Amino acid sequence: MEEVSIEGEYITLGQFLKKMGIVQTGGEVKAYLEKGILVNNQLEMRRGKKLYAGDEIHIPGEKDYRILGKARE
Template sequence: MRDVSIEGDSIRLGQFLKLVGMIETGGEAKARIEAGEILVNGEVDVRRGRQLHRGDVVTVDGEQLRVA
């Protein structure tokens, strides 16, 4: 599991995916989230603008990333 530091208390899921280089555009994030390819804390979460907080774990392409 890789820890990814963020500034502030939270970050939107799409922004987080851009930060770690998993996506390039917001449209790509939306499509992958809606397709169930991205898990947040082990579950599919398709809410628009999903906020992540420290300790949340995002799984994408088999890699686990913890918000730190």
């Protein structure tokens, strides 16, 4: 499982997919969500879903990810 640090309190699922290089544009996010992304073992179709520290994301055909809190300096 890959751990991903975020800058603020949360990151949206769409922003996460772009940050990880899984999609290139926001327009690709909606189509990509139809693949069946799981957030904390629940199917998630909303690109605006807020991801917080501790949340786990499973993307079929990709890696599993865990959100970490704000990166420490």
